[in-house]
Amino acid sequence: MSQSHDERDRRWAALDKTMAEHDLDALVFAANDYRGHKGSLRYVADYNLCHKYGNAVLLRGREPSLVLSGSLVSARKPASGWVSDYRFPQTTAAGLVEALKESDRLEKVGIIGMGQVLKVNEYLALTEAFPGCAFVDFTKEFEKVRAVKSPYELAGAEESAYILDQCFHRLLEIARVGITEREIAAEMHRVGHLHGGEDPIFLSMHTDAQNEHSQSTFDSPRDRVLGTHDVHTFSFEMIGPRGYWTELARMVTFAVPDDVTTRMARSVADGIGDGAGAMVPGATPGDIQRTVLAGVERHGASTSYWSGHSLGLDVIEDPMIGLDVVEDPEQSGDNVIEEGMVVTLHPMVQDDGGRGSGYMSDTFIVESSGSRKLSEHPTGLHRIARGEVSIHDH
Incomplete structure (x- = not known):
């Protein structure tokens, strides 16, 4: 068999x-x-x-x-x-x-x-x-x-995480001042499908001071041209051949980032890192949400959104990370984190002074000793200059 x-x-x-x-x-x-x-x-x-x-x-x-x-x-x-x-x-x-x-x-x-x-x-x-x-x-x-995945299913999550890593690696090769979001999207879809990916969700996010509801604007990639001082967040979600979802998002820029941009990136990275550290068997989703928020708030930022969720054959599955804290207390129930779960963390943060925003995501497998990040790419702001990539994460 x-x-x-x-x-x-x-x-x-x-x-x-x-x-x-x-x-x-x-x-x-x-x-x-x-x-x-x-x-x-x-x-x-x-x-x-x-x-x-x-x-x-x-x-x-x-x-x-x-x-x-x-x-x-x-x-x-x-x-x-x-x-x-x-x-x-x-x-x-x-x-x-x-x-x-x-x-x-x-x-x-x-x-x-x-x-x-x-x-x-x-x-x-x-x-x-x-x-x-x-x-x-x-x-x-x-x-x-x-909710708890078998070894067969965990291999499927690792499979799709590998595909997303190849997509983002290619993005870092082609992203430059003057390219459009749509051109990048076309290449990401090509690379993902060549590696066995299906059903891609590709969102492009950026800080938009004209957005009256939030400075964070996101949509499918359009004809917006990438500029020297802009910060662009590319978010990828895709299934591999076994049908399992993972998620990967990073912030990308070209010029030396200003203090607000750097701080927002650190806020997101610390929120994810601290949340991942708290993601151990027996923890509750609310525990993890509060830990994420503590990491975010150290940098003068905040988030009113839940910070993540499990994922598998659907792109959003239970348990939800923080839904019980920020939106629906009745959702807490008896949910606890268990070994074998696959969870993504994706805090969307805003500067308390209203000057910027940030977003990234990583997918983790919960193991007996804690969580293991699936992406090989560092969690932080990626700066592309002179054909080289530097990470602003600390």
Whole structure:
């Protein structure tokens, strides 16, 4: 049996176990092609949804069925080797009903993606077809199942981190005064895809004094030309061949940075470094957020945003780092950091005097002794001059 199929069997066993613990007869996985809403489908069936929407149905002790949009029937060939039951019904709502009818008992069904992903017509079709069945949101419980990664999954995270490192290495080779963000983006996509990457998210950020809400402006790369004294932050997120996300962002400039820029870069770097030091098994996400904030605030900066999150087959997974501190106290729950989690830290900082901002990100694997950064690139402001790169991180 291949390593991939060992991983498949491990996941299916974990899902069967959690269904038994919660007295569920089936799980319904709702997905669409947004990059944060399709990882559950890949988790259960190793199917990377390329377009539109799709679902999976897992009955207790059975192989899952993929219930996909009829428009995807031609996408059957390059899909998963994990499952054999592909269905392309006239509507996914009807397909879900038919798949659940095959259960020997249907009293309680967990839905992953019920609040944000499952379509209203699908939910209505299910409740109408099975009026005696309780359909419950099982998203949070599923997040707990997939939060700790197996060695196979950790290798997938290392794989995508390697790809992002090659992208950023190429950026440092080509970035120069006068180049456009779009030209850099084209090269980053080329390098990423050549190394086996897929589904890239590439954002460009910069300090914009005209932005009335925040000095930090970010968007997909446009025709903005890089200038001598500007600070540019390029943020990369991409999956590798196994489907696992990592994230990497750095600040880049050309001229000698001024005091505010240098201080903002140190603020971000210290926030990430201190947070990584606190990211040990047993720590809470709130503990890490407060440690990040302490590192940021030493340099006359602040952040009102949560500072990171787990990631895996979806670009954002639980636990969230700091959501309970800055936004939603009820999110704290019983979340703790565990060995085998993959976590990105990405504080967005602003100068207390309103003169600048900063952002960087790094992805870490939590190990028994602490966290291990996946990128080989130093966490700090990269200055490119005379063809050489220097790091302003201390």
